[in-house]
Each structure stands twice: as structure tokens, then as C-alpha cells.
Amino acid sequence: MFNRPNNTYSFYDLAAPVLASVSVSIAAEVARPTAIVLLAVLPSIASHSTFARDHLYGAIDNQSLLQCETLNWAGQLLEAAACYSGLHNREQTSQIRAEAFWAQGDLQNANTQFQDAIKRFPEDPMVRVRWGELFIDSYQYSEAYTLFGEALEIDPENSWAHIGAASALSEGGDPEVLNQHLNKVMEEGLAPHGAKLRAMMMVIRSLLRQDRYQEAERSLEEAFEFAEDESLATMELKALRASYEFMTRGDYQVWIDASLEESPGYGDAWFIPGYHATIIRRYEEAGDFFKEAVTLQPDHWEAHIYLGQNYLRLNDINDAIRHVNISYDGNAFNPMTVNLLRLLDTFTEDFVSITYPDPPEGPLPELVVKLHKEERDVLKNYARKLSEDSIDVYTERYRFEPKEPIIVEIYPNHEDFVVRSIGMPGVGILGVTFGYLFAMDSPTGHPDQRYHWGTTLWHEMAHVFTLKATGNLVPRWFSEGISVYEEWRTGPIPGRKIPTNVLQAMAEDKFLPIAVLDDGFMRPNYDGQVIVSYMQAGLIFDFIDLEYGFDKIVDMLYLFNEDITPVAAIEQVLGISDSEFDRHFKQFIDIEYGPLLNGLGVWMEDMRAGYEALQAEKWEEAAAAAERAVFTYPDYVENDSPYIVMARAYEKLDNKEEEFQALQTFWQKGGYLPAALLSLADYYLERKMNSEAEAVLMDTSYADPFIEDLHVKLGDLYMDTQRPAKALEEFEVLLALDPLDKASANYRIANAYNALDNDEKTMEYLMTALDIAPQFRPAQQLLLEMSRTSN
Amino acid sequence: MTNTTANKVMNKVMNKLQIMLLLLISTILLIPNANAALYVTIVQGLGGLPEYDDKFADQAQKIYDASITLADASHVTSMAGDDATRSALLIHFQNLAESMNEDDRAAIYLVGHGSYDGEQYKFNISGPDITDADLAEILESFPGQNHFLVNTSSTSGAILDGLESDQRVIITATRNGNEKNATEFGNYFAAALASDIADINKNNNVSIQEAFDFAERSVAEFFESSGKLATEHPQIRGEGAASFSLARVEPLATSDENPRINAFISRRLELDTEIESLQLRRNEFSNVEYIQNLQALILESAEISEQIDSLREGTQANVQ
Structure with a gap:
């Protein structure tokens, strides 16, 4: 039931799991060429209040504790601290002592006191409920859920236990069970009012999260009416109202002010709208909210980590590091903080920034490509070309000139990329755009050759333009639709897929x-x-x-x-x-x-027959079935395309012309399987169709530039066609791939430099090649030539 | 080029070359005696399934074809199926040990499946299997040193500790006895011997080290590209792998009917030795001196090769 380790999204949905489904779907579709991405993935929180310790909302009626609570929520923090300290003495029960320690941020002592309270009052469900809430505050949702379950065994109708269980489940649990717990509170006429208000606020958060603004507005009105009728605290509700107003372009400030008027030290009055601003990708405003939150409440560690992550999205790395560190110093238990700290280590130590134009033509670069240092020499030229080409295309098509440098981050480690994007690992996304900055997976993050990184880059770059041209106000489907459409129309492998x-x-x-x-x-x-x-x-x-x-x-x-x-x-x-x-x-x-949809069943049957025949080594049958499938749906060029079946079958039948035709059509329609493209390139080279070979090889590099043979072929082709500068780029990539045959790679570079009349570099690489392989005849001959020329 | 430019080049090249020193030292330490004979034994184990039988037969054939490019065909023995029983193997190796002298080298290829029960490794053949203890005894029985054994089977890593020695090179397909899946290593090791693909120093020989490097990388790429967790991690132990050739890519020209060509070939062989010697002593020189010396030797070698080619073309032209 509780699957947090595999699913770190915290969002709940009253009807269905929201992002949990999104993430699973996207992960399952990584194979697709279309860059399935989240335009902006939302961080997990907000299932429960993010203030260090929630308002009690009447869960405990101990008068001594409530006096302290009143001082605390009224912003009389010094007086509240003294009051809580007064509850540490032995006259109070262990549970009240635990509450006092907890309110002062001493979670260890609070935990010890709750353990003691459980021993003394094993039949009191509220001890377990409150202990469970403490576990939620320390991000231990599974343990929290267990405690709420134990409380419900003692008292199956305990609304506080149900709301606690729903809170815990909202961090990655079963949404159906979550809704059962929530409904118990919402529908239970005798539920304590405070518990019911908490349930109502959970619903409001869910509605806001899903852009269901009309329902959210109605729910907010009902909740306010209910809270006023029952004289419940409303500062959190007001912060939610401020969020709603911000999301719907209303006057949010008045609600923040109202929240702060009720509870002057309440950092969540700013933090909660900030969180919701990130949901609608308004990162600059989100940052302003988070800054206000930490100014008002410097020990709001959650706000520090969100501020830090927001700075990362805005490419302000130093401020990001500062706030992530503050968050860690204040609360080392937050997994998001720990993940981001690790990421920042990697980011600062292992990543390099390459700026363009090079040399600079103004105070700011137009493009910054951030690559892992081990991949820099392989990816930089291709990433630059794709980025610059896509910027040119989109600038013209969308009548928008970028106002800031565009930053492209490419991560070889998928989990680093996900943590960078949403703070927590374990999600199957390929790229995320935050504005002028986007992050994405490197091809090495998906070594199975099904990931087309060039398309992902093209897709994300379209988001930069649609987001920034609209001040981040473009609807999600609109922005995603344009990105997919641009993949098909102008991307590196055009054609609908x-x-x-x-x-x-x-x-x-x-x-x-x-x-x-x-x-x-x-x-x-x-x-x-x-x-x-x-x-x-x-x-x-x-x-x-x-x-x-x-x-x-x-x-x-x-x-x-x-x-x-x-x-x-x-x-x-x-x-x-x-x-x-x-x-x-x-x-x-x-x-x-x-016509295709009408014959979909037949097409799928032909596809299956083709593969079965291929496996059974019945080559003619395989080719025939694949041809039937192609006839029904000639544009299907995924990696299981019937063109691939045809090519394999004709290869086995030694029918080179048909194999060539199948591969050529596959490529022309946007197929991108690297092995198939390399075979096609060989055919083109054999037939002296150099421009076609070059185009195929370039396309292969946008699918997988980590193939040594690709750069040998492309570099040799450039040399054959008297373009040594381009050849040199390819051979340098080849060497960066640390090939087994380093002598040949160095010799090729020497040859390119020789064609560029750079004697110094020619000699440098030539002697390296010859030191590895002294008897390497072509290198020896070049040495002879150079020697004779210099004499 | 100016001297300054040349010096800069030399320094840069030297930096790149430092890393290769260790490899070259090991190459030269164990250059075999030119009169030493190479004895090759290829043992093809049981496949269990036709698919594996075919694979093992293919590998064994490639190894055989490669071996006879370098060793006298009468010194290359292939044993498979019912011929490859434990007793037959023990007799074969006993005879081999008796016929070898101190300078001779033995190369043993085990192509097949293996098993390891936590204590004993077994290479699967017809009848009782060959064990790790048998292999140790066989290797110990050979006179001299510089022997080689490659075991491409699953769990083959289990033999490493027992057979490891400075006197011989041992290669296994797996890191230890716990890697039990059928292996891919043998395919790539055999492929390395069958062409020039693994000949990274372009000397037309494929050494143990070159074949291992190629196979090891290919195995890693195989698992990476297929998105599978690697279930084998090839290992190499012992000294001299870079100097122990297993196959020749092109026929070696060691003499010619034309006495002028013969003289050139002799000089080129001398130059090869001088280059190897220079590489071994590179720390005795400054970067600039080293590269200048290397360049001079290679230039001379290149000029000789050119003259040999020219003379041969002339001969062919005369014949035509």
C-alpha cells in the first residue's frame, strides 16, 4: 500500500493519482522518439502544512499547551518559547512534553517523550496520532502511516488518525486508500471540526494542484464559512486563498496580509503561495515568495530548500548553494535537501559551461551549454549546433528574440537530472524547461539506443520560446503541443511519430x-x-x-x-x-x-508476423509480412518499424538493393535506429552518394554520438570531400571517446591538421600515433612526407 | 618547423606518451626467444544445447585458424566432444610437457561452460570434468615460463587465485566463481584473433593484451547497449601479455630472395628493436630528445619500407 521508495510524488487526487500516473506513463514511453517531457515538474509537498509544526486545530485540549500555542501563532515567539520551556517539567505528561519539544524544533526529545507516552498510555489513540504527525514532519511517511494505522485499530473512527493517514499516503501512497481516509473525515458528521477543516484544506490543495480553479474557489468559500462558524484558525486557509488568487491573476497580497495579521510570524503565508507559483511555472514570482518566507521566518528550512531549488531553475548557482546549505544546517533529515546537496557537489565539480558565441560578442553569451566534463568533448559540437539551429528556427517562427542567455544542461546520470529538476529521484522524465534554462538527459542516460536526445533538445528549446514569449502563461497542452509539432516539422528527425x-x-x-x-x-x-x-x-x-x-x-x-x-x-x-x-x-x-485505424488490427498482425518470421529465420515470409505492414502504415518508423524487419530479411536474403531501399525509406520517414542508419550510410558511401551519407551520419549523431564508427565515417567523408576542419571536429570526438585504436584516431587528427597546414599540431598527433604504433605504415608515410617537405 | 615549435610539439607529445610507458616496459621484458616454439591447445567443452555447441565450435575454429598463422600447424591441437575427455586431455598435456623445452611456450584455450560449487571449479567436458586443480597441475608441468591460459567459461574467475603467477598469463571471462551466466567473452576474444581489429599497435600481430582489451571492451559494450546488467567481468593476471602474440594479421616478411630487400628487412627488424629499446629507456631522455630519437628511428624505418616496396614493385614490373 505504501510505496514511497518507488514513487516520490506527493500529490494526491481525490479521483485518481495525478503525477504518479504521469511519471509512470512517461517512464514507460522513454522508447519513443518524441521527447516526452514535463514542461515543469512540480516538487512534492503541500499535502500537509509545511510550517515546522502544524496548527493543532483542536487535536489536543491541554490548556497549558494551548496557551503556548496561542502565543506562538500570535507571533509572540519569545513568550511562546518561554511558555513551551515551562512545559518540559515532570508535572506535564510525556505527551505534552513531547509537544513542547516539538514546537521548539527539538524533534529528538519530542520523539523520546512520545515513546514514553506510548508506554504510559498505550490505549490512547491520540498519542499515536501525534507521534505519527511528528514522523510526517521528519519525512518518515511509512512509519507515520503505521502509527496512524495503530491508532485506528484502537479507535476506527478517529478522524485525526484518518487525516494523518491521508497525509502520509499523499507522499506516494495508494490514492484510493488515501481518499477512503479523507472521505471518512469529510463525511463523518461527528468528526472534530479541526480535523474536518484539515481535510477540506487537503482537498483545496489538490484542486489547486490540478488547475481546477472553480472547484477550488467553491471549496475555499465553504472552508472559510466552516472555519468561521466553528471559530477555527484560518491563516493557512488564507495562504491557500492567496495561492488561488495568484494562480488566477487575482489580488493575492490581501490574503497574505490577512494571514499574517492573524499569525504575524507565519512564514507559510508566503511559502504556500510560492509553492503554488512553481506549479504554474512562475518561478521568478515563486522566488520572491520564498524570499519573503525566509525573511519572515529564518528557520523555515523547507522555504530555504525551495528557494535554493528555485535559484537553480533561474541559474543562480551561488544563491542556490547558500540556501540549500542553510536548509541542511537547519534540517538534515529532509531528503530533498540531501539530494540537492549531492547534486550541487556533482554540478560544481563535474560540469563545465561552454558559452557561445566564442569569442564573446557582447557582455552576455547567447547560449550556455553545461555538460559533464567527461562528455564535453563528445557532445559540445552537436549540442551547440542543435541549440543554435533551433534558436534560429524558433526566433523566426515565433517572432520572439530571446532576452537572456539560453542555458542547456545535459546530464549523463538520469537521477542527477531528475533531482536537479524536481528535487527527488525516481521519475521517468527526459527533459524539463524552467524558462531560459532547460535540463535534459544525455544519450548515455539511456544506453539502449531508443532515446533520441536531439529531439529532446529540440522539444525543450520550443518550450523556452513558448514560455518566454508568454511570460510563462502559456497553457500546458499548448506548450507541449507546439513542442511536439516542432519535433515533427522542424526537428532533427522530422515526420509524425x-x-x-x-x-x-x-x-x-x-x-x-x-x-x-x-x-x-x-x-x-x-x-x-x-x-x-x-x-x-x-x-x-x-x-x-x-x-x-x-x-x-x-x-x-x-x-x-x-x-x-x-x-x-x-x-x-x-x-x-x-x-x-x-x-x-x-x-x-x-x-x-x-484507413489506418480501420486496419489497425491487420497492421498489428502483419507486424507480429514479420517479427515471428524473422525469429524463425524465414526471411522471405518476414519480408512479405513487413511489406504488408508498410503498405498499411508507411510512416511507422519507431525502432520496431517493419522497415527494419524488411532490411534484416533482405540482408539475410543477400538482396542488397531491397535492403538499401528499406533502410533509405526508414530514414527518409524519420527513423533513427543508429545501427540501421550506419548501415544505410555504408550503402551511400559505397554508391558515392556523399551528401546523403553525410546527412544520415549527422542524423545518427543526434540519436547516439557515442558510437566511434560514426565519427570515423563522418570524419573520413569530410576529408574525402576536402573539409578538413569539419573532419577534425569528428576525429576529436572520436579521440574523446577513448577508442581502443588510439593510434588510428591520432593519425586521423594529424591528417586533418596536415590538410589545414598546421605543422605543429600535425606533428604532435602524428608522433603520438607512431609512439603507440611505430610500424603504422600510413603514419610513417605521413612522417616521411612531412620530413621531405620541411627539407 | 622552427626549433621552438618542435620543442613545443615534443613536450606535448611526451605528456601524452607517459601513460604508455608501463605497457611498453611489460612488452619488452618478456620478448620471447626467436627460436622458441608455440604450442597451442584448444579445448572445446560441451555446449549442452545446439546453440552453444555451434557457438563454441565457431570460436574454436577461429582460434585454430588464428593460431596457425603464428604456430607450426603441427603444434596446434584442437580437442572437442568425445575426444576431449579428462583422461585424453591429461595425456595430451603430459606429452606436451615432455616435448617442450625451457624456451617454448604453451597457450591453452578453454572454450565452453564451467561450474563452481564454492570450492571446486569444473570445465564441462565429456565424462569427468577438468578441475581447477587439474589446470594448476598442467601448467606447473610445463618447462620454462611465459605460458598462457584463457578460460572463456562461466564461473571461470574461480580459477584465478589458484593459477595466478608471474610466470604465466591467465585470462578468465568472469571476475569470480559467482558469475554463473553463459558468457559472451569467448565470442569477442576469438573475433579479436580473427582480424586486425584488435591490433592497436599496428605491428600485424595480435597479442594477448590486445585481444583481451578488445574482448573486455566489447563485452562491456554488449551489456550496455542491450540495457542488461553485466553478468561477466573479464580478468587478466600475470606478466607479459603485451609481448605474447597469439595471431598474425599479415604474413611476416623476414627474408626475401632479393638480397637487397633482405638487407633492408634485416635493418628494419633492427630498427624495431631499437625503437622498443628507446621506448623502454624514455625516462633517460628529455621529452624533446626522446621524440627526436623516436622520429629519427621511425623515419629510417619508413624510408626502408618505402624502398622495400619500391624494389618489390620493380620486381613485379619486371615479371610482368
Whole structure:
């Protein structure tokens, strides 16, 4: 039931797991060429208050303790501290002593006192409930859940135990069980009012998290009415109201002020809106909120870590380090803090920044590529070319000139990348864009050749433009849709790539109306819906481009600066209602995919038959089945494409022409399997089709630049076509890959330098080659030539 | 080039070359006597399944073909199936030991499956298996030193501790006896001997070290590219792996009917030895001196090769 180690998302959903589903779906789809990414992944918190210790909301009625609580929440902190210290004496029960220690931040002593309290009052469920809440505050959700369970064994109707269990489960537990606990409190007429208010606030957080603003507003109103009727504290509720107002462009400050008026030292009045600002990718404003939180409450360690992470998103590394360190010094138990500290070590010690243009042409670079030092010499040229090409393309297409340097971070260790992006490991994402900065996986993070890093970079760069052109106000589906559409239209491997499960969803008419397309990203209700939504969003822009023209896409994009809904944008720019749009889009899908969807079963059968025949070494049967599959769906170029089956079968049948044709079509339609592309490059080279060979080899580098042979072929081709400078780049990459045959790699570099008339470098690399392999004849001959020339 | 430029080049090259020194020292320490004979024994174990039988047969054949490029064919023995019983093997090795002299070298290839029960390693053959104790006894029985054994089987790492010695080179497909999965190492080791792909120093010979380096890297790439956890970690122990050739990529020209060519070949062989000697003594020179000396030797060798080629082309032209 409790699976925290495998799932670190904390978000709960009353109806379905939200990000838990997203992460699983995305991980399962890593194989896809389309860069399935989260535009901005949300950090886990907010299932419970992030203040060091929540308001009691009536959970305990000890008058001495409540006096201290009153002072504390009224902002009389010195008086409150003295009051809590007065409760350490033996006249108080162990539980009250525990509460006092806890309120003063002494979790160790609080824990000891709770242990004692359990021994003295083993039948009191509230001791276990409060101890469980202490475990939640120290991020030990599984242990907390166990304690709430024990409390419920003693008193199955204990609402405080149910709300505690729901809180613990919101950190990665079963959402169905979470909802059962929550409903127990919400529906229980006799539930303590404070417990019920906490349940209502959990619901509000969930609604805000899912952009369900109308429901959130209604729930907030109900909660306020309830709290006022029952005279409950409302500073947390006001902070949530401020969050709602911020997210819906309302006046949030008035609610923050109201929260602080009720509890002047309440850092969460700022922190909670800050957290919700990160959800809607308003990182600059989030940073301002977090700064206010730590100014007001310097021991708000959670705010420090979120501020630190936010600085990372904004590329302010020094301030990030400072706040992560402050957070660690204050609370070394927060796993997010520990993860970020480790990451920052890696980041500062192992990563290098390369700035462009080089040499600089102004006070700021236009592009900064941050690479692991061990991958720098392999990736830098390709990352630069992809980045600069995509910036040029998007600048022109989206009429937006970047105002700041664009920062591209590429991580060889997937978990480093995930921690950098969301603070916690264990999530299957490929890239995350924060604004002018995006982070992504290196190809070495996915060694199985199914990850196309060039496409991921292209996808993320599109987000930079759609986010910054709209002040981060672009709706999620819109930004994702444009990124997918650009992959298909202008990316390194153009062409629509629709996975099989999406075709299946199309056949089952599972595309969502455009008005609620964000639900497919935010509230998926079946496995794989996130991927289906990505594809639908991409197809929508393909459709708009074909039907109305590309400019309409850009016109719609800029309307989001005016705080307009996607439906209104469609009406204003395309002149049709959303329902009309849905109808036209459906017709487009029917025209484009109707015949395929009708024959989907036959296509899948042919695909299966092709692979089975291949395995059985029945080459002719395999080729025939694959050809049938190609006839039904000629654009399918995933790595299990029938073109690959055909190529393999024809290779075995020694039919080189057919093998070549299959590989060529696979590539021309956007296939990217590196082994297949290298075979095709060989065919082109054999046939002296140099420009095609060069294009195929460049495409291979965007799929997997860590293949030695690729750089040998490409470098040799450049040498053969009198482009030694480009050849040199390839051979330098080859050497950076630490090849077994270092003599040849050094010799190739020497040759390129020789062609560039650089005698010093030629000699340097030539002698290195000859020292490794003194009898290496081609190198000897070059030495002879050089010797004779210099004489 | 100016002298300054040359010096800069020398310094840079020297920095790159330091790292290769150790390898070269080991190369030269154990240069075998030119008159020494190489005796090769290839033992093909039981596959258990046709798929493995085919694989092992293919590997054994590649090793055999490679071995006869270097060793006298009469000194290369392949044993497989019912011929490769424990008793037959023990007799073979006993005879071999008796026929070898102090300068001779033995190379043993075990291609097949192995097992390890925590105490004893067994190489799976027809009838009773060959054990790690048998292998130790066999190796000890050979006169002289510089012998070689490669065991490509699963769990083969279990033999390392028992057989490790400065007197011989031992290669295993696995790190220890706990790596029990069928291995990939043998495929790559045999492939390394079958072409010039592993000949990184371009001397037209594939040494034990070169074959091991190629196979080790290929195994790692195999597991990485297939997204699988590596279930084998090849090991090499002992001295002299870089100087022990297992296969020749091209026929060696050690003499020629043309006396002029013969003289050139002799001089080139001398130069090879001088280059090796210089590399061994590189610490005695400054960076600049070292590179200048190396360059001079290699230039002379290159000029000789050019003249040999020219003379041969002339001969061919005359014949035509």
C-alpha cells in the first residue's frame, strides 16, 4: 500500500493519482522518439502544512499547551518559547512534553517523550496520532502511516488518525486508500471540526494542484464559512486563498496580509503561495515568495530548500548553494535537501559551461551549454549546433528574440537530472524547461539506443520560446503541443511519430475536447493518457497549420499574454467555437488516420508476423509480412518499424538493393535506429552518394554520438570531400571517446591538421600515433612526407 | 618547423606518451626467444544445447585458424566432444610437457561452460570434468615460463587465485566463481584473433593484451547497449601479455630472395628493436630528445619500407 521508495510524488487526487500516473506513463514511453517531457515538474509537498509544526486545530485540549500555542501563532515567539520551556517539567505528561519539544524544533526529545507516552498510555489513540504527525514532519511517511494505522485499530473512527493517514499516503501512497481516509473525515458528521477543516484544506490543495480553479474557489468559500462558524484558525486557509488568487491573476497580497495579521510570524503565508507559483511555472514570482518566507521566518528550512531549488531553475548557482546549505544546517533529515546537496557537489565539480558565441560578442553569451566534463568533448559540437539551429528556427517562427542567455544542461546520470529538476529521484522524465534554462538527459542516460536526445533538445528549446514569449502563461497542452509539432516539422528527425498505443486510443476515440485537453496531462484517468495527450496536442497544431496557416498558431500563442483561455483564443483567432474546432479536428484525424485505424488490427498482425518470421529465420515470409505492414502504415518508423524487419530479411536474403531501399525509406520517414542508419550510410558511401551519407551520419549523431564508427565515417567523408576542419571536429570526438585504436584516431587528427597546414599540431598527433604504433605504415608515410617537405 | 615549435610539439607529445610507458616496459621484458616454439591447445567443452555447441565450435575454429598463422600447424591441437575427455586431455598435456623445452611456450584455450560449487571449479567436458586443480597441475608441468591460459567459461574467475603467477598469463571471462551466466567473452576474444581489429599497435600481430582489451571492451559494450546488467567481468593476471602474440594479421616478411630487400628487412627488424629499446629507456631522455630519437628511428624505418616496396614493385614490373 505504501510505496514511497518507488514513487516520490506527493500529490494526491481525490479521483485518481495525478503525477504518479504521469511519471509512470512517461517512464514507460522513454522508447519513443518524441521527447516526452514535463514542461515543469512540480516538487512534492503541500499535502500537509509545511510550517515546522502544524496548527493543532483542536487535536489536543491541554490548556497549558494551548496557551503556548496561542502565543506562538500570535507571533509572540519569545513568550511562546518561554511558555513551551515551562512545559518540559515532570508535572506535564510525556505527551505534552513531547509537544513542547516539538514546537521548539527539538524533534529528538519530542520523539523520546512520545515513546514514553506510548508506554504510559498505550490505549490512547491520540498519542499515536501525534507521534505519527511528528514522523510526517521528519519525512518518515511509512512509519507515520503505521502509527496512524495503530491508532485506528484502537479507535476506527478517529478522524485525526484518518487525516494523518491521508497525509502520509499523499507522499506516494495508494490514492484510493488515501481518499477512503479523507472521505471518512469529510463525511463523518461527528468528526472534530479541526480535523474536518484539515481535510477540506487537503482537498483545496489538490484542486489547486490540478488547475481546477472553480472547484477550488467553491471549496475555499465553504472552508472559510466552516472555519468561521466553528471559530477555527484560518491563516493557512488564507495562504491557500492567496495561492488561488495568484494562480488566477487575482489580488493575492490581501490574503497574505490577512494571514499574517492573524499569525504575524507565519512564514507559510508566503511559502504556500510560492509553492503554488512553481506549479504554474512562475518561478521568478515563486522566488520572491520564498524570499519573503525566509525573511519572515529564518528557520523555515523547507522555504530555504525551495528557494535554493528555485535559484537553480533561474541559474543562480551561488544563491542556490547558500540556501540549500542553510536548509541542511537547519534540517538534515529532509531528503530533498540531501539530494540537492549531492547534486550541487556533482554540478560544481563535474560540469563545465561552454558559452557561445566564442569569442564573446557582447557582455552576455547567447547560449550556455553545461555538460559533464567527461562528455564535453563528445557532445559540445552537436549540442551547440542543435541549440543554435533551433534558436534560429524558433526566433523566426515565433517572432520572439530571446532576452537572456539560453542555458542547456545535459546530464549523463538520469537521477542527477531528475533531482536537479524536481528535487527527488525516481521519475521517468527526459527533459524539463524552467524558462531560459532547460535540463535534459544525455544519450548515455539511456544506453539502449531508443532515446533520441536531439529531439529532446529540440522539444525543450520550443518550450523556452513558448514560455518566454508568454511570460510563462502559456497553457500546458499548448506548450507541449507546439513542442511536439516542432519535433515533427522542424526537428532533427522530422515526420509524425505516433506510437501504437496512441493509435489504439485514436481508434477508440479517446482524444479529449480541446477545452479540457489539459486534463489529459494533469488528470489522466487511464494508463498512457499523458502520451496520448502529447500526441493529440501535436496533431492539433499540425491541423491548425495545414487548415488555417502557421501564423494563426503564433497569433494564438501571443494571446496568452492577455490572460485569455485557449477556447477564447481559438474563437478569436480561428473564428470558430471550441466544439466546431473539435469537429473539424476529428474530421482531420479521420482523413489522416481513418484507413489506418480501420486496419489497425491487420497492421498489428502483419507486424507480429514479420517479427515471428524473422525469429524463425524465414526471411522471405518476414519480408512479405513487413511489406504488408508498410503498405498499411508507411510512416511507422519507431525502432520496431517493419522497415527494419524488411532490411534484416533482405540482408539475410543477400538482396542488397531491397535492403538499401528499406533502410533509405526508414530514414527518409524519420527513423533513427543508429545501427540501421550506419548501415544505410555504408550503402551511400559505397554508391558515392556523399551528401546523403553525410546527412544520415549527422542524423545518427543526434540519436547516439557515442558510437566511434560514426565519427570515423563522418570524419573520413569530410576529408574525402576536402573539409578538413569539419573532419577534425569528428576525429576529436572520436579521440574523446577513448577508442581502443588510439593510434588510428591520432593519425586521423594529424591528417586533418596536415590538410589545414598546421605543422605543429600535425606533428604532435602524428608522433603520438607512431609512439603507440611505430610500424603504422600510413603514419610513417605521413612522417616521411612531412620530413621531405620541411627539407 | 622552427626549433621552438618542435620543442613545443615534443613536450606535448611526451605528456601524452607517459601513460604508455608501463605497457611498453611489460612488452619488452618478456620478448620471447626467436627460436622458441608455440604450442597451442584448444579445448572445446560441451555446449549442452545446439546453440552453444555451434557457438563454441565457431570460436574454436577461429582460434585454430588464428593460431596457425603464428604456430607450426603441427603444434596446434584442437580437442572437442568425445575426444576431449579428462583422461585424453591429461595425456595430451603430459606429452606436451615432455616435448617442450625451457624456451617454448604453451597457450591453452578453454572454450565452453564451467561450474563452481564454492570450492571446486569444473570445465564441462565429456565424462569427468577438468578441475581447477587439474589446470594448476598442467601448467606447473610445463618447462620454462611465459605460458598462457584463457578460460572463456562461466564461473571461470574461480580459477584465478589458484593459477595466478608471474610466470604465466591467465585470462578468465568472469571476475569470480559467482558469475554463473553463459558468457559472451569467448565470442569477442576469438573475433579479436580473427582480424586486425584488435591490433592497436599496428605491428600485424595480435597479442594477448590486445585481444583481451578488445574482448573486455566489447563485452562491456554488449551489456550496455542491450540495457542488461553485466553478468561477466573479464580478468587478466600475470606478466607479459603485451609481448605474447597469439595471431598474425599479415604474413611476416623476414627474408626475401632479393638480397637487397633482405638487407633492408634485416635493418628494419633492427630498427624495431631499437625503437622498443628507446621506448623502454624514455625516462633517460628529455621529452624533446626522446621524440627526436623516436622520429629519427621511425623515419629510417619508413624510408626502408618505402624502398622495400619500391624494389618489390620493380620486381613485379619486371615479371610482368
